[in-house]
Amino acid sequence: MQRxxxxxxxxxRELSHYLEHQVRxxxxxxxxxxxLILGFSVAYACYYLSSIAxxxxxxxxxxSFSRFLQDHCPVVTETYYPTVWCWESRGQTLxxxxxxxxxxxxxxxxxxxxxxxxxxxxxxxxxDNSKRYMDASTRPTVLLLPGLTGxxxxxxxxxxxxxxxxxxxxYVVFNNRGVAGENLLTPRTYCxxxxxxxxxxxxxxxxxxxxxxxxxxxxxxGGMLLLNYLGKIxxxxxLKAAATFSVGWNTFACSESLEKPLNWLLFNYYLxxxxxxxxxxxxxxxxxxxxxxxxxxxxxxREFDKRFTSVMFGYRTIDDYYTDASPxxxxxxxxxxxxxxxxxDDVFSPSHAIPIETAKQNPNVALVLTSYGGHIGFxxxxxxxxxxxxxxxxxxxxxxxxEHGHELSSM
Numbered sequence: 001m002q003r004x005x006x007x008x009x010x011x012x013r014e015l016s017h018y019l020e021h022q023v024r025x026x027x028x029x030x031x032x033x034x035x036l037i038l039g040f041s042v043a044y045a046c047y048y049l050s051s052i053a054x055x056x057x058x059x060x061x062x063x064s065f066s067r068f069l070q071d072h073c074p075v076v077t078e079t080y081y082p083t084v085w086c087w088e089s090r091g092q093t094l095x096x097x098x099x100x101x102x103x104x105x106x107x108x109x110x111x112x113x114x115x116x117x118x119x120x121x122x123x124x125x126x127x128d129n130s131k132r133y134m135d136a137s138t139r140p141t142v143l144l145l146p147g148l149t150g151x152x153x154x155x156x157x158x159x160x161x162x163x164x165x166x167x168x169x170x171y172v173v174f175n176n177r178g179v180a181g182e183n184l185l186t187p188r189t190y191c192x193x194x195x196x197x198x199x200x201x202x203x204x205x206x207x208x209x210x211x212x213x214x215x216x217x218x219x220x221x222g223g224m225l226l227l228n229y230l231g232k233i234x235x236x237x238x239l240k241a242a243a244t245f246s247v248g249w250n251t252f253a254c255s256e257s258l259e260k261p262l263n264w265l266l267f268n269y270y271l272x273x274x275x276x277x278x279x280x281x282x283x284x285x286x287x288x289x290x291x292x293x294x295x296x297x298x299x300x301x302r303e304f305d306k307r308f309t310s311v312m313f314g315y316r317t318i319d320d321y322y323t324d325a326s327p328x329x330x331x332x333x334x335x336x337x338x339x340x341x342x343x344x345d346d347v348f349s350p351s352h353a354i355p356i357e358t359a360k361q362n363p364n365v366a367l368v369l370t371s372y373g374g375h376i377g378f379x380x381x382x383x384x385x386x387x388x389x390x391x392x393x394x395x396x397x398x399x400x401x402x403e404h405g406h407e408l409s410s411m
Contacts, residue, residue, distance in 0.1 A: 053081045056370045059356050062363030065337065068408055069366060072400035075392050076339070082372045083379040089345035090266060092377025100155045101385045103162035107152060107173070111182060112204050118177060118186040120197055122205075123152035125161050125171040132168035140169045140213040140402045143205060143239075145198070145222025147376065149274045151180045156219055156245075156376055159391045167399055170212070174201050174222075184282040187289060191309050192224040193325040195232060202229075206238040213402050216242045217394060220348070220376060223247035223340070224327050230338065231330020241337040241401040245390050246346060246376045251322040253353035255302045263347050268300050275304050286312075328355040332362050337408060339366045339397050341390060343373030368393065 058076055060066040069076050086095055107123040114120060126136070133139035144161075146154050152173035161171045175182075176190040177197065190197060206214055216239050218226035223244030230242060248254040258268040276296055283292050290311055298304040302318065310321040323329075340359075344351035351369075359365045370378070370389070378390035 048084055048087075052087050052372060053079055054371045055079050056368050059359050059367040059369065060363075061360050061365050064408060065363060065366050068400070068404070069339070069397075072404045072407075073339075073393070073396040075389070075396050076366075076368045080370050080373070080378075080389050081380055083381060083384055085382075086379060087372045089343070089347055089372065089374040089377070090262075092343075092372070092374030092379050093347070094266065096374075096377050096379060096388070097155055099379070099384060100159065100388065102153075102155050103158045105152075105158050105161050112200070114186075114197060114200055116186055116188065118184070118188060119182060120177060120201060121175040121180040121182045122201065123173040123175065123180070125165075125173075127165060127168060127170050130168035130170075133170075136170075137209060138211050139209070140215070141205060141209055142169050142171050142398060143202065143214070143216040144171060144173045145216065145218035145226055146173065146175070147220030147222055148271060149179060149278055150219070150222070151175050154219075156390070159387060160217065160394050163387055163391050164395050164398060167395070167402075169398070169402070170209075172201075172205055174198065178282055179278055184285050187285040188312060189279060189282075189309075191313055191321070191325065192221050192327075193228060193321065194313055195225065195229040198225055198229050199233075202238060210238075213240050213405075214238050215240055215398055215401060217244070217398070218242070218247075219245045220247065224325065227327035227334070227338070227340075228325070228330055230336065231327065231333045233335075234333055235335030237336060239336055240405060241339075241397075243339045243341070243394060243397050245341045245394070246349065247327060247340060247342065248349045249326065249328040249342075249355055250350075250353035251326045252319075253350050254348055255300075255322070257347050257350045259300060259302065260347075264300065267347070272298055272301055272304050275301070275308075279308060328353065328358060331355050331358045331365060334362060334364050337364050337366075337401065337405070339368060339393070341368045341370070341378075341393050343370045343375070343378070345372055346375045348375040 056076060058066065086092060105125055107125060110122045110124060111119045112122060130139060144157055146157055152175060157173060178184040178189050216226055224247050226242055226244060227247060230237065257263060280296065286292055290308060295308045298307055305321060306318040310318050315321040342349060342354055356367065359367045378388040380389050
């Protein structure tokens with residue numbers, strides 16, 4: 001509440017300055033305009049405080065996980081105050097990439113080989129200047145998985161690293177095949193149902209630092225991939241805990257929502273062109289198995305997946321692929337603590353598809369559901385340049401699991 005009060009005081013000062021200027025120069029000289037603006041501002045503030053600013057819904061499968069989060073990750077129980085001038089889902093989604101800063105992060109790149117002869121690009125932030133974990137062998141390691149066409153250069157990835165740099169952790173970003181500028185050595189890209197590359201990366205990172213606490217976080221499609229991996233492997237993973245943000249729980253529901261006219265215009269078509277551009281760079285690798293001309297004529301993500309992704313990974317139909325790609329089917333099998341942040345107004349992941357009942361049946365799962373925030377939005381503050389609610393959830397949860405995770409096993 002104190003944070004909102006500061007924001008409202010700042011907004012009031014800016015509004016007063018504007019009104020004082022207008023009073024001297026025009027219509028507002030009568031005082032009528034001033035009264036109208038003031039009345040509107042008060043009404044808007046009341047509406048915002050009563051209907052927009054709300055505590056998230058915390059859904060857990062066990063009382064011990066809920067108590068743990070309340071004690072060590074309190075942000076998930078505090079009121080989330082979306083940016084007062086931009087709280088609607090589409091606005092939050094569209095503005096975040098442009099309004100948030102891009103902190104400078106110096107990476108060390110590594111290319112690792114895969115069993116099929118391909119290669120995966122990993123970007124490391126070693127944090128060798130860490131004062132809290134000077135021994136690199138035991139320095140906590142966090143694996144980050146970007147979204148559909150994202151890389152280590154995405155603003156949300158950079159903020160995750162920058163915000164938590166002071167904690168002393170090491171980060172490694174898993175760039176999906178062919179998206180980070182590296183050559184594609186085999187005719188294969190990626191999808192959120194096939195976890196082989198992720199398994200390779202996890203094994204590789206863990207083998208380098210077997211004594212270091214190891215966590216992972218996935219955003220959007222990266223979160224879907226991470227959940228599908230955890231659902232398949234259960235507790236037999238070197239990961240200590242995981243977090244996901246803006247996951248699409250049911251691929252059919254996501255596709256249906258994104259194909260609504262306005263959502264198609266704002267998001268679907270653009271993302272489709274990004275996917276097409278990504279694979280067209282390696283066109284020569286696919287021409288023997290895929291009709292690339294047909295792929296390049298796709299007008300939606302579903303059409304792209306039908307013509308390219310499902311064919312590449314051997315699915316008989318697009319429905320078979322979308323069924324296998326939906327992480328809601330595997331949530332019950334997750335065997336380590338996982339926190340999943342979603343906004344119920346996310347057009348990429350409709351609220352009716354969020355597996356609340358399934359989450360209640362798994363003591364390892366916690367859903368944090370905000371009323372607003374869009375898709376990878378979660379903007380807060382008057383001018384949200386530096387961090388978001390999502391960044392704060394990430395930082396607190398990772399720190400809680402590394403420093404206090406042992407408490408969960410004793411609860």
